[in-house]
Amino acid sequence: MAFTLATWNINSVRLREPIVCKLLEEEGPDILCLQECKSPVEKIPTEAFAALGYTHMVARGQKGYNGVAILSKLPIEDVGDKDFADLGHARHVAGRLDNGVVIHNFYVPAGGDVPDREKNEKFGQKLDYLSDMRDWFHAEKPEKSILVGDLNIAPREDDVWDHKKLLKIVSHTPVEVESFNSVMEAGGWADVTRNDIPEGLLYSWWSYRARDWDAADKGRRLDHVWATGDIANAGHSSRVLRDARGWEKPSDHAPVFASFDL
Known part of the structure; x- marks a missing residue:
C-alpha cells in the first residue's frame, strides 16, 4: 500500500473549513491529520470532507x-x-489502516511563555506530557507505526530561525529538546522529515505577530512526521507546504507531508 499523509495544526477546523477543503482538493493526501481542531467531534464539518472523498475519520474533540x-x-x-x-x-x-499501520496523531501542550515549571504551570504540564509519552513508548514498544502532529518543539538548531536567540524561548529550550529526544529514543522513532531533508533551515510555523511572516521568515519546525524503525525506510517525498501559511484566514502552521510505500 502506498499513501501520502499530511499533518496540520489547523487552529479551528470549523473556522478554517475552506482552507482544509482547499488542501484536500489541491494536494489530495490520502490521510490528513489535524490538530487544535477546537471542536466537539460531532461538530467537525465532515460532510464537506466526505464530499471530497474523505469518508473516514477518527477524532477526539472538546469545545473551544x-x-x-x-x-x-x-x-x-x-x-x-x-x-x-x-x-x-x-x-x-490513534487509528489503524487495513495494512496494520497505526497512525498516532498528537497535539503536545505548547507550554506557555516562561520555561520554568515553578513559575509556569503550563510548562510543567508540557514536560509531564512528554515524560508520559516516553514512558508509554518505552513500555509498549510501537511497531509498524507513524506518529505525526504538532509536537510544539523545534529540536534542531536549523529548525529555528536563530538558535542562540531561541535557547531560552519555549519550544527550543534544552530541557524540551532533551525530552523530545527521549520520546523518540523510547519508541525507536525516526524523523522522516529530516531523513528526507537532512540539511538546511526548515520551518512549519510562523507567528501571527509578524507583520510580514514571509519576509521576516522567523519560523520554527514544530510539526513532525515520525515512523518506527521497521518502516522508516518506506517514508519519502517529505515537504512543507509553506504556501498554505499565506492562504486566506490561515493557520499559523503549514502542513507537513510525507509519502509511504508499505
Missing part, C-alpha cells in the same frame, strides 16, 4: 480547545487515545 482528527480516504479503525499527564485534554488519537 485542543482536539485531534484523522481524515482519511482509506478505511481506518479507531484504536483509542491516551490522556497523557492526566490533563483531561483531547490531544491524542
